[in-house]
Amino acid sequence: xxxxxxxxxxxxxxxxxxxAKCVTCAKGIADGEITIAVLGADTAAVxxxxxxxxxxKAVLRVDRAExxxxxxxxxxxQVAALAADYSHIFGPSTxxxxxxxxxxxxxxxxxxxxxxxxxxxPFKFRRPIYAGNAIITVEADSAAKVIATVRVASFEAxxxxxxxxxxxxxxxxxxxxxxxYVGAKSGSTDRPDLQTAARVVSGxxxxxSAENFKLLFSLADKLGAAVGASRAxxxxxxxxxxMQVGQTGKIISPEIYVAIGISGAIQHLTGIKxxxxxxxxxxDGEAPIFEVADFGLVGDxxxxxxxxxxxxx
Amino acid sequence: MKKIMxxxxxxxxxxxxVRVKPDGSGVMLDGVKMSVNPFDEIALEEALxxxxxxxxxxxxxxxxxxxxxxxxLRTALAMGADRAILVQTDTAVEPLTAAxxxxxxxxxxxxxxxxxxxxxxxxxxxQTGQMLAAIWERPQATYASKxxxxxxxxxxxxxxxxxxxxxxxxxxxxxxxxxxxxEPRYVKLPDIMKAKKKxxxxxxxxxxxxxxxxxxxxxxxxxxAQRQKxxxxxxxxxxVDALKKKGLL
Numbered sequence: 001x002x003x004x005x006x007x008x009x010x011x012x013x014x015x016x017x018x019x020a021k022c023v024t025c026a027k028g029i030a031d032g033e034i035t036i037a038v039l040g041a042d043t044a045a046v047x048x049x050x051x052x053x054x055x056x057k058a059v060l061r062v063d064r065a066e067x068x069x070x071x072x073x074x075x076x077x078q079v080a081a082l083a084a085d086y087s088h089i090f091g092p093s094t095x096x097x098x099x100x101x102x103x104x105x106x107x108x109x110x111x112x113x114x115x116x117x118x119x120x121x122p123f124k125f126r127r128p129i130y131a132g133n134a135i136i137t138v139e140a141d142s143a144a145k146v147i148a149t150v151r152v153a154s155f156e157a158x159x160x161x162x163x164x165x166x167x168x169x170x171x172x173x174x175x176x177x178x179x180x181y182v183g184a185k186s187g188s189t190d191r192p193d194l195q196t197a198a199r200v201v202s203g204x205x206x207x208x209s210a211e212n213f214k215l216l217f218s219l220a221d222k223l224g225a226a227v228g229a230s231r232a233x234x235x236x237x238x239x240x241x242x243m244q245v246g247q248t249g250k251i252i253s254p255e256i257y258v259a260i261g262i263s264g265a266i267q268h269l270t271g272i273k274x275x276x277x278x279x280x281x282x283x284d285g286e287a288p289i290f291e292v293a294d295f296g297l298v299g300d301x302x303x304x305x306x307x308x309x310x311x312x313x
Numbered sequence: 314m315k316k317i318m319x320x321x322x323x324x325x326x327x328x329x330x331v332r333v334k335p336d337g338s339g340v341m342l343d344g345v346k347m348s349v350n351p352f353d354e355i356a357l358e359e360a361l362x363x364x365x366x367x368x369x370x371x372x373x374x375x376x377x378x379x380x381x382x383x384x385x386l387r388t389a390l391a392m393g394a395d396r397a398i399l400v401q402t403d404t405a406v407e408p409l410t411a412a413x414x415x416x417x418x419x420x421x422x423x424x425x426x427x428x429x430x431x432x433x434x435x436x437x438x439x440q441t442g443q444m445l446a447a448i449w450e451r452p453q454a455t456y457a458s459k460x461x462x463x464x465x466x467x468x469x470x471x472x473x474x475x476x477x478x479x480x481x482x483x484x485x486x487x488x489x490x491x492x493x494x495x496e497p498r499y500v501k502l503p504d505i506m507k508a509k510k511k512x513x514x515x516x517x518x519x520x521x522x523x524x525x526x527x528x529x530x531x532x533x534x535x536x537x538a539q540r541q542k543x544x545x546x547x548x549x550x551x552x553v554d555a556l557k558k559k560g561l562l
Contacts, residue, residue: 011475071480072443072453072455073446073452073453076447094474095456095471095472095473095474096473096474098439098455099443099453099455099456100443101443102408102439102440102441102442102443102444102447103443103444103446103447103453104447105409105440105444106409106412106443106444106445106447106448107447107448109409110409110528111407111408111409111528111529112408112409112438112440113529114437114438114439114440115437124532128437128537129340129435129436129437130325130331130340130434130435130437131434131437132537133330133331133332133333133340133536133537134331134333134340134534134535134536134537135534135535135536135537136531136533136534136535137531137532137533137534137535138529138530138531138532139529139530139532140528140529140530141528144528176450176452178451178452178482178483178486179452179453179454179480179481179482179483180480180481180482181478181479181480182468182479182480182481183478183479184473184475184476184477184478184479185476185477185478185479186475186476186477187476195474223562231492234493235492235493240476241458241472241476241477241491241493242472242473242474242475242476242477247434247437248352248431248432248491248492250474255561256556256561266330267327273537273540277556277559277561278540278543279552279556290542290545291540291542292540292542293542293543294540294541294543294544295543295544295545295546295552295555295556296543296544296545296546297545297546297547297548297549297552298545299548304549307549308549308552308553311549311550311553312553312562
């Protein structure tokens with residue numbers, strides 16, 4: 001039997017949906033038993049959410065004051081200590097998991113499989129390299145622990161209705177004081193979360209200004225969509241960094257992705273290739289985005305977007 | 314602050330469209346343009362800016378790779394690094410081996426800061442900085458978009474999924490950099506000439522006492538599944554109709 005530990009991501013109140021996707025990934029390992037660990041100052045609420053995910057056997061609550069903020073240097077020794085009882089330790093391939101998991105792997109002296117996109121066997125996995133231009137199959141040492149970050153766009157979220165057993169777990173690990181949380185600034189919005197939204201409207205450099213991005217926000221609100229951006233638009237200051245979609249930004253898999261004024265650099269396409277349907281609106285009919293779009297429309301976005309908004313309303 | 318170490322990787326240039334070998338044994342790298350990993354260029358630029366603001370700070374560029382990696386280290390020297398170290402090896406090293414190698418160098422050099430790119434654009438692993446920080450038992454500040462150094466501490470603003478997060482770390486520390494930290498300078502011809510005279514030491518994994526163990530075996534390399542090219546619609550009305558028919562609106 002394989003014992004799989006998933007490091008749950010949360011903000012103290014809500015379990016991040018990436019965790020439910022890690023559960024689905026873990027279910028791909030035959031004869032596996034799934035446990036979720038949640039680290040925080042008070043994890044009662046998120047532990048209950050984790051326990052409700054179908055297929056989860058147990059939830060470990062690691063509550064201590066130092067875990068108020070998810071600092072990798074503080075979390076890693078605790079996760080490494082928990083790892084003793086498990087064969088596989090998974091985290092989401094989000095900024096939280098990507099920061100934390102390699103630190104855990106190094107403490108354990110093992111390799112990490114980054115961006116695990118498919119399980120081929122208990123120790124055999126597929127992952128993308130070169131911005132998704134190639135997919136490799138890697139085999140981990142079956143005698144060592146497997147550490148992985150799970151490419152969340154590759155998996156559906158596990159359903160609810162589970163009844164995992166929640167237990168308080170005390171972990172003895174020396175925690176460093178050399179890393180301190182100062183604060184956070186989020187572009188807090190009522191719009192759906194980009195990483196998990198079913199609909200995403202995304203803009204590129206052709207928008208021309210931050211002001212013009214309001215066109216997209218307006219359309220997105222009509223569609224109930226999240227708003228994303230290409231790297232070019234973020235670099236130009238038209239959109240916030242957390243909106244970036246692509247190789248070095250967010251990898252997403254919405255039902256519908258509307259790319260507006262985005263030419264479609266390979267680094268951007270790697271972030272959207274798991275979208276169910278891609279719509280491209282661009283004035284350049286030769287733009288590479290049309291090579292991957294299910295529906296393409298060539299024209300002036302400043303005419304098309306308001307018209308689109310009117311017709312879907 | 315006396316010394317900053319910057320770790321640099323030689324990678325396929327980001328403009329090259331990488332292709333998979335027909336026999337699935339890897340990607341085609343023969344005759345392909347190689348460059349400094351773009352994120353590592355940003356890391357070096359940040360180190361140089363800290364050096365230029367302070368006084369008496371040395372910037373050391375370190376890389377692991379084939380003999381030709383000297384080209385990328387010469388670029389680093391031309392940008393302004395004071396000296397370079399190449400840990401020469403013909404085998405591709407995994408992130409944990411890279412981290413162990415950089416740790417061995419750090420133990421000799423005793424830098425106050427180690428900068429790396431957040432990921433290399435070849436294997437997209439995003440691990441080496443975090444692993445180095447772990448085994449060095451020092452803080453890590455990943456995905457930096459702003460770095461301030463004062464009083465033996467670094468205050469780092471990080472690009473995270475929810476927006477921006479700020480943490481404070483004691484030095485020495487490992488900082489991995491994100492895209493928007495700075496815009497790397499262009500190298501000028503006189504700097505390239507000057508760089509030829511700067512010291513570039515070559516050492517080996519063996520000399521550093523690091524073994525290049527293979528922990529993850531790559532058994533197959535394949536091209537990604539291609540999306541089918543879709544249809545072009547002539548106007549917004551046709552687009553909306555098509556989306557409604559698919560149940561998407």
